[in-house]
Amino acid sequence: MVTKHYNWADDEEQDRLYYSSKQKENANGRFHWPAILRRSKAAPLLAAIIGIWLLTWWWMTSSSDHYVVPQLNWSRFAYSQYTTDTQSLCNALLVFESLVRLGSKADRVLLYPEEWTQKKDDRTAWLLQTAQQKYGVKLEPVQLLSAEITSESSKKWQKDKPGTLSDPTADWSLSITKLRVFDLVQYDRVLHLDSDITLLHHMDELFHLPKTPIAMPRAYWSDGPPSTWPLTSLIMLVEPNPNEVIAMMQTLHRWQKNPNYSMSKKYDMDLLNHRFAASALVLPHRPYTMLTAGFRSHNHSTYLGYHNGFDSDPRAKWDPDLAFKEAKLVHFSDWPLPKPWVMWNHESLSEIQPDCGGVNKGTCREREIWKGLYDDFRRRRKDVCKILSVPAPDWKEWKKSVGAGGKK
Numbered sequence: 458m459v460t461k462h463y464n465w466a467d468d469e470e471q472d473r474l475y476y477s478s479k480q481k482e483n484a485n486g487r488f489h490w491p492a493i494l495r496r497s498k499a500a501p502l503l504a505a506i507i508g509i510w511l512l513t514w515w516w517m518t519s520s521s522d523h524y525v526v527p528q529l530n531w532s533r534f535a536y537s538q539y540t541t542d543t544q545s546l547c548n549a550l551l552v553f554e555s556l557v558r559l560g561s562k563a564d565r566v567l568l569y570p571e572e573w574t575q576k577k578d579d580r581t582a583w584l585l586q587t588a589q590q591k592y593g594v595k596l597e598p599v600q601l602l603s604a605e606i607t608s609e610s611s612k613k614w615q616k617d618k619p620g621t622l623s624d625p626t627a628d629w630s631l632s633i634t635k636l637r638v639f640d641l642v643q644y645d646r647v648l649h650l651d652s653d654i655t656l657l658h659h660m661d662e663l664f665h666l667p668k669t670p671i672a673m674p675r676a677y678w679s680d681g682p683p684s685t686w687p688l689t690s691l692i693m694l695v696e697p698n699p700n701e702v703i704a705m706m707q708t709l710h711r712w713q714k715n716p717n718y719s720m721s722k723k724y725d726m727d728l729l730n731h732r733f734a735a736s737a738l739v740l741p742h743r744p745y746t747m748l749t750a751g752f753r754s755h756n757h758s759t760y761l762g763y764h765n766g767f768d769s770d771p772r773a774k775w776d777p778d779l780a781f782k783e784a785k786l787v788h789f790s791d792w793p794l795p796k797p798w799v800m801w802n803h804e805s806l807s808e809i810q811p812d813c814g815g816v817n818k819g820t821c822r823e824r825e826i827w828k829g830l831y832d833d834f835r836r837r838r839k840d841v842c843k844i845l846s847v848p849a850p851d852w853k854e855w856k857k858s859v860g861a862g863g864k865k
C-alpha cells in the first residue's frame with residue numbers, strides 16, 4: 458500500500474480550520490448598505506423585487522428540463538480497432554459491422570500493420586477493402602509495437618511482422634500496439650474496444666463524458682479487495698496525445714532492465730495503470746464490460762456492483778436475461794476454452810459450459826445465452842468475413858498448451 462499511514466481525517470480537520478479562519482476574515486470586512494437605501498422607504502420593496510427575480514432566474518437555470526445536451530460534431534470522435542494478423546482483422550470487422558448495424562454516429566478507424574501497404578495476401582486485402590467500402594472504416598497504417606527487445610546491447614524494439622490467417626501472431630507482446638490509439642490526434646476522443654467481444658449496443662453516449670485523458674472500467678474479475686483492482690484496457694476512451702506512446706515505451710524499457718520485472722503478459726494494462734490509475738475516470742463495468750464467464754459464475758455480486766450491498770435492492774438480483782439485455786459489450790473469456798473462432802469438441806463443451814446449478818441434464822437460461830453468444834459470433838464471422846471457424850483442437854493437448862493441463 459502506498460498510502461500506508463495517511464490520515465484523511467487529519468487532512469479534513471486542516472481544511473475545516475482553514476476555511477473557518479477565512480470566514481472570520483470576511484466577517485471583519487463587513488458589508489454596509491449605501492446610506493440612501495438605509496433611509497429610503499422603498500428599500501423593502503426593492504429587496505423583494507430583486508429576491509423574486511433571483512428566485513425565478515435560479516429556477517429557470519437549475520431545472521433539469523432546461524439542461525441541453527451539447528451537440529457533438531461526430532467527425533471529431535471515433536471507435537478504434539487494431540489488427541496484427543488476418544484473424545484479428547476479421548474480429549475488428551465484426552465490431553465495425555455491429556457499430557453500423559447498431560446505428561453509431563461516430564467515425565470508425567482501423568489501425569493496421571504498415572507492412573500491408575506494400576504486400577498482403579488476397580484475403581487480407583479483401584477484408585481491408587470490405588471494412589473501408591461496406592462499413593465506412595478509415596484505414597490507418599501504423600508501425601506495430603512490440604514489448605520484446607531483440608538484444609540487450611542493441612536496445613532496439615524488435616520489429617515484428619504481421620501474421621496471416623493460417624499463421625496468426627501468437628505473440629501477445631504485439632498487443633501493446635493498441636497504445637497507438639493515442640497517436641490518432643485527428644480526433645478529440647477515441648473509444649478503443651478489444652476485438653474478442655460481441656457488441657450488443659453502441660456506446661456513443663460515452664463521448665459526452667466530462668473531459669478526461671482516459672476513461673476505463675475496473676477489472677472487476679480481479680482477486681483481492683476492490684481498491685486493488687486494476688483498470689482494464691478492454692475498453693478505453695482516450696484523448697489522443699502523441700507524447701503518451703513515447704513515454705510509455707520508455708517506462709516499459711526501464712521496467713525491463715529490472716530482472717525482477719515479471720513477464721506478466723499484460724504490458725498494455727500495466728503501462729496504462731502505471732500512467733493513469735491516479736487520474737482515470739472510472740467507467741461502470743456494469744453494463745460496459747461483461748465477461749462470458751459471468752454466465753458460468755455462481756456469485757454475481759461483483760459484476761452487479763452489490764459487493765457489500767443490501768440484498769433487498771432489485772438491482773442486486775441476478776437475472777440472466779436482464780443482465781444480457783442490459784450488457785453493452787460481452788468479452789469472450791472462458792479460459793481455458795479457446796476463443797470463439799475456434800470450434801469446440803464435446804469434451805471441452807461439457808467441461809466448461811454453465812453447469813445450471815450442478816444439474817447436468819436439461820438446460821437453463823445461463824447455458825442458452827452463453828452458447829448463443831458463441832454461436833452468434835461464429836455465424837457472423839462466416840457471414841461478414843467469409844471465413845470458416847478453426848477446427849477444434851484436441852482438448853487435453855490444448856489445455857496443456859495454455860497451462861491448464863493440471864494433473865495427468
Ligand SMILES: *[C@@H]1O[C@H](CO)[C@@H](O)[C@H](O)[C@H]1NC(C)=O
Binds near residue numbers: 530531532533
Ligand atoms: C466537424 O469537424 C470536422 C473535422 O474537424 C470539420 O471539418 C467540420 O467543419 C466540423 N463541422 C462543424 C459543423 O463544426
Ligand SMILES: *[C@@H]1O[C@H](CO)[C@@H](O)[C@H](O)[C@H]1NC(C)=O
Binds near residue numbers: 715716717
Ligand atoms: C528483486 O527481488 C529481490 C527479492 O524480492 C529483492 O531482494 C531485490 O532487491 C529485487 N531487486 C530489484 C532490482 O528490485
Ligand SMILES: *[C@@H]1O[C@H](CO)[C@@H](O)[C@H](O)[C@H]1NC(C)=O
Binds near residue numbers: 757759764
Ligand atoms: C460473493 O462474492 C463476494 C465477493 O467476493 C463475497 O463477498 C460474498 O460473500 C460472496 N457471496 C456468496 C453467497 O458466496
